Amino acid sequence: MQFLSDNAARVHPAVWEAMKAADAPDSPYDGDALSQRLDAVFSDLFGRECAVLWASTGTAANCLALATMVQPHGGVICHRESHIESDECGAPGFYLHGAKLLLADGTGARLTPDSIGAVLAGITRGIHQVQAHAISITQVSEYGLTYAPQELTAIGELAREHGLGLHMDGARFANAVAYLGCSPAQAAGPVDALSFGFTKNGGMDAEAIVFFDGEQADLARWRRKRAGHLHSKGRFLAAQILALLEGGLWLQLARAANDAAAHIASGAGERLLHAPQSNELFMRMNADERAALRAQGFAFYDWDDASVRLVTSWDTRGEDAQALATAIAAL
Amino acid sequence: MQFLSDNAARVHPAVWEAMKAADAPDSPYDGDALSQRLDAVFSDLFGRECAVLWASTGTAANCLALATMVQPHGGVICHRESHIESDECGAPGFYLHGAKLLLADGTGARLTPDSIGAVLAGITRGIHQVQAHAISITQVSEYGLTYAPQELTAIGELAREHGLGLHMDGARFANAVAYLGCSPAQAAGPVDALSFGFTKNGGMDAEAIVFFDGEQADLARWRRKRAGHLHSKGRFLAAQILALLEGGLWLQLARAANDAAAHIASGAGERLLHAPQSNELFMRMNADERAALRAQGFAFYDWDDASVRLVTSWDTRGEDAQALATAIAAL
Amino acid sequence: MQFLSDNAARVHPAVWEAMKAADAPDSPYDGDALSQRLDAVFSDLFGRECAVLWASTGTAANCLALATMVQPHGGVICHRESHIESDECGAPGFYLHGAKLLLADGTGARLTPDSIGAVLAGITRGIHQVQAHAISITQVSEYGLTYAPQELTAIGELAREHGLGLHMDGARFANAVAYLGCSPAQAAGPVDALSFGFTKNGGMDAEAIVFFDGEQADLARWRRKRAGHLHSKGRFLAAQILALLEGGLWLQLARAANDAAAHIASGAGERLLHAPQSNELFMRMNADERAALRAQGFAFYDWDDASVRLVTSWDTRGEDAQALATAIAAL
């Protein structure tokens, strides 16, 4: 009964099927028919024109998006617990040629206009100090929390005011849309580029970089090739994305994962660090309690000395979620 | 009847099977059981200890290997028609932080101790000029030609003498082994790192970076993550490689591709730029002749005004190869 | 009466003289007789073998030194108020190819084994997180405070234990030696490389990068040229350094600057944020008080809303220091 990570989940049968169907000679790289359909399919989904590139990892997606907004001498405002800061082994430094991450605070790893403003206010030494070129937010955050549409609007206004690009790390964007119950466009808000994750949500190794500005997409194409991320058989990445997107499978899978998390959370009461808004749960739990759960066959990561992280996924079995909920209640 | 590229070939059924078999929860990234087996399997194959990392593209494999040998202020001696120089959109400049490609000559896009020596002899301005840190050779070359074991030995000696790293771009290494009829170890010669390609030879998106020096492999691990190439479900890449490697399928597929090429070449006579040594053929052909072939349903790329490139793959059908051979003979 | 910065100070007459004396044809770059003497002169000063490169700015000196210790995928532990973090416009990101500054705390912008240890303890996510490759400390710190020899020893031990390089930003190293009353070797402690500043202490545009490891120096030579910092008439930089070093002028000038600061501080009592240990003073002062001082002709920078920074230099006139001391006492 694994609650370690949605990375460990299986590939959805529909994705397998689509990949198999793509196994016929076609143009290499992204010249194939499937890759060529992405722009249209995402433009439909978001209700406005998008240009979309696939990439095989979220780190690549985030960095390729940011590289279109940030000069090597600039910086990106992000949360100090964000993935790009803490879990990508300095990839932004590599892709942005030494640009700096400018760390902001915020409860639940979420930025606010105030916390962004505090970073901007601290940049006072002119030419001697790295200036912000962009903001990167995470939907859902490292703590599984969402930004509501009006919060995104406020951050977008701040970005525009200061001439900053706005990027969204949406490794779990599907879970945000499922929780918020709004349209994808509302859940993305006024961002310039969105890393839209599929790998954690039924895919194998496919993420979409959705650009709402075609020029940025064109720039990213060169950078993707230069970073060794232009797969020669790109049709297999496009196939994964299309299989999940078409018919709304992505949303259905995200709802399943969120529901499993909500079920587990239902009896956790005061243990919860945050009321769950996606498929990630953070709970206070002491060493004995952890050991007790693990002895019953539940696998999960410690978050820190006082708490654990539990992640559900599209293929979390109902009985496993139920068992975990019961076990937690019994602690 | 496509002879455009082995990139366009299908994924081998055994690879599909292995990927499906890998579709169960396991440790993310490269902590899974399959990824953990790579070192042993390649060490067996090469008869000496290797440390192996998977990557999803040849460009990434080449650049991650070179980054362990070349300082940002150094250079890589390579052929002026090599893939890293001409077809990777400057990826080495990105991964090596501005290091320079130092271009050497050589018939059939193959380097020789003399052509490498000529580059070294031209570096005379001390601190003012970029110094060579490594040599990169391609087995088989851009023209489908191999390096014989004794040629590799000679280049290896030169590298050692000058304190240079030695890298082999083996996107079509399997075709070289098949042609040379020697062991993989002999076909790799004294290289420090080998990009061993599987994508063009029955795989989907998997290349192995084989390090014969464990410290370089450890360095490459950080760089791979930092470049966004550490797939979260790495087991699917390892599965592809293992499926092709185990039981010698890789060699069998490469032989099939080589045989198809040899068959097509058999009647081409004076048209051939080079006697074929792998699955790539280069033939003199005028515009009318090209048109005639294309009218019969053969797809292939022009190489330049005077010649064309024809590439076979593991799944080239015998009747297609026969038809092409006949059509060429009839021109 | 300027107390803005020691950057604004004049060039010492002995430096002018030495530069004029250097104005005769000699080998270009660093092949001239003066540049060639630097290793010996610094080896004498530090009582052990050094290899020394000149550079024209402290930013270049710091970054060229760090680039010999830190891989692009690594990080440098430094104080969050250090110059390399706050005042070099991201130069370390440029020179270290995207390596990260890992920010530590500490009173008076000084690191301690504990504060360094806290950063190291926070690096827990293996391949996903940037690892420390070096520590950079500043002697004197951004608040003008020194590290005592035994403090340096403790930090050096920690560095060795963790396999980290150790760099010292010594833009005001002379002021530290003058305050500590110890030898230069003791004030440098077990660092691998020292940026030894002369520009703020009677020079025009010369800093020495002192390497206690010859191989690092050899590496830095390539990087210096590559960064456009190998002056073609390098003899003029060497001349500045030698003029200040020989006869102990550097120490004499630093003492004068320190003494002026001590004099100003003598009547400042509770205003002082820190008991002065060099030529920089930080005092609590409200807006009215600042205005009063400025009205009397004193120029200085605000540090923050509650305090100001006052910097003396080798050429601060005794009467100006006296006048400022009196004016502050009279507030």
Next chain:
Amino acid sequence: MQFLSDNAARVHPAVWEAMKAADAPDSPYDGDALSQRLDAVFSDLFGRECAVLWASTGTAANCLALATMVQPHGGVICHRESHIESDECGAPGFYLHGAKLLLADGTGARLTPDSIGAVLAGITRGIHQVQAHAISITQVSEYGLTYAPQELTAIGELAREHGLGLHMDGARFANAVAYLGCSPAQAAGPVDALSFGFTKNGGMDAEAIVFFDGEQADLARWRRKRAGHLHSKGRFLAAQILALLEGGLWLQLARAANDAAAHIASGAGERLLHAPQSNELFMRMNADERAALRAQGFAFYDWDDASVRLVTSWDTRGEDAQALATAIAAL
């Protein structure tokens, strides 16, 4: 009697005077009164608005200029014997974050629309190949040859047509203006940025980067700081430039150097590789002849096995030039 390099020449007395005059407290970095005058003085000189930054080396000037025109994934077309390709230890790779130098041919190290066009015509592999973003030409070239105004116009048109930036390495721009007898504006032609050298022409360590586009200059300011090239006492660099510029001293000195070269060339006849157009001479000379000259006290560099390079400077003594001319005629 040295004819090694104009790098070895002395600093002009007027430059010393101006530097001494600048030795009074002023704003640090480039906020001083002298640095602030540069834009106006160069705007006058070129008859159109310029924004000007000083830098201490030609390598820095070239690279900072190019960095405003070339993206990391792009390339710079330059001559294969140009300084940025051969003598800057890969500095463009560093400053341009891995962008590539795309090497063109041309007699006397001069580009032509045809040789540039040949490079452009060779870029055919779309996303797989580095695209040109800029052209860099050298006035005077590595062989001391000039571009006439109409040649610059033709190259400028080609650049505009292809959307490429145009940079001029003018380390010896003064010598070009002196030879061409035209205005500085005509000698610069339609370039976007000019590295205008003063170090080889009476200065100590000052080059001007002249931007004809203010936005590029603003970008270069950040990059200069980030590269450690923002001197804290920048007034001394501005002073050098102003001393040489005002009153036309720069042109007078360049004429003196050119005249000395012309005098030496006058009797060299068939030995000359090129009719001299500046202060550099290239002559065919065998080993015995070189030895004979050196035995008479003439110092100069071998260029290759068959020829030598002789460089005059503003302070080449008439009698030395005469002696050399006589000695060459007597060979």
